[in-house]
Amino acid sequence: MEVAKKEPIACRLMVIGAGMAGMAAALFAARRGISTVQAGLTGETLYASGLFDLYGVAHGNTRELIDNPWQGLKQLKQTYPQHPFCLVSTSQIRSAMDGVTDFLGHAGHPYAGYPDQNARLITSVGTIKRTFRVPETMWSGVQALEEKAPCLIVEIKGLRGFSASQIVSTLKPSWPDLRAAPIELPWQNRLGPKYAEHIARGLEVEAARRDLAEAIRPHLGQAKFVGLPAILGIHDSKGVHHDLNQMLGRPVFEIPTMPPAISGIRLKETFESHLPPLGVKSFYHHTVHSIHRLANGRFVLELGRTEPETTVVAEHVLLATGRFLGKGLVAERQGIREALMDLPVCQPENRSCWHRQQFLDPKGHAINLAGIEVDDRFRPLNPDGHVVYENLYAAGSILAHQDWIRTKSGTGLAVATAYGAIAAMVNDLVDS
């Protein structure tokens, strides 16, 4: 039987990528009423802690820790004008971060933070992390650390990758009133390994929350705060968190866990369920297999799960395909290649310059600054400095001249450049 060929989907914007940059770009475009199609796999979001870093460590060799990210970014603009953060104004970065956190708040995953300051909170290994925006379920942890208040850290016996005693032993010298308590969950198989996702989904049932509170209660003592691994639900973390606060009679906070983390699953599922109602035609878990440009300037893209299933004709394309983990860039013997369109990649002269001798060299590695060079409207450039196509944009970690891991700016960079690229595209629409 002959299979009827599907009609191509026409749109103004095709967003390639469903990591933080792609999701933010689709959100900003939909809010501006632009007809948008989006495709991509999960990207790095599943690994993310849920914390939204903006700018936590200075770019360059000083490794200076940043308390006020706005001042840090101002300085960055004076010292590293090539950095992609320099393509977006401070007010655009603020609007971008607020836009994403407002969206998540309305979707039931509110964020908290200081207006102009990075917050500090404890990680699952007992180190202190600076970040800009924190899921509300983690926010009391910022206050507990600030006050060094009497605090109980709860460990679920059998849950991998989270040790309350390790956190306490690392922090005890500077936080004497910190205690650890291991508990058993009555409704979990006592012998088998425990998975954070199973526990998180289980806690969406009220009776399971009561059991958890009962198991914690005998250990409370004088604790003013209670810290738990990030397991408080997936779809209703706000409700689970609220109930535990009430049941234990004191503020409870989550501590981000090792990747893949529950907070990443929450983000992924929230974007995937709340962007389509805004009008984004989404093809999650789909890949763009090929892209070519017609004589009239439009792009034709073939997308599908394992092979092409759908054709999209787009007036504009935003490439948000990430770096090596996202598969936007591929490292080969001959050099680093942009995987989908073979765009020019700004990169070290040869492979021997990719890495320094020491893995943990404080100066970082040149390979982590490789990526796509863009003009001030986020359009990829040829080596001669001309734009590749006037209707092709790039955003997120695929951009050159930034090392988001070292500068603790993963979400900030992804979201800010997505905002800048969509704003540039809208300006181009007005101009044309």
Ligand SMILES: Cc1cc2nc3c(=O)[nH]c(=O)nc-3n(C[C@H](O)[C@H](O)[C@H](O)COP(=O)(O)OP(=O)(O)OC[C@H]3O[C@@H](n4cnc5c(N)ncnc54)[C@H](O)[C@@H]3O)c2cc1C
């Ligand atoms: C372990 C880990 C921990 C992290 N922790 C934090 C943190 O604590 N705080 C923070 O702010 N940030 C953190 N981040 C970074 C953050 O998750 C951002 O996602 C990251 O900065 C890059 O976002 P991106 O969208 O540019 O790329 P990616 O997330 O890599 O997304 C790339 C997207 O492009 C898609 N793609 C690639 N090729 C194609 C194609 N041909 N067709 C269709 N789609 C394609 C991929 O499927 C994916 O959806 C962390 C990242 C990792 C890996």
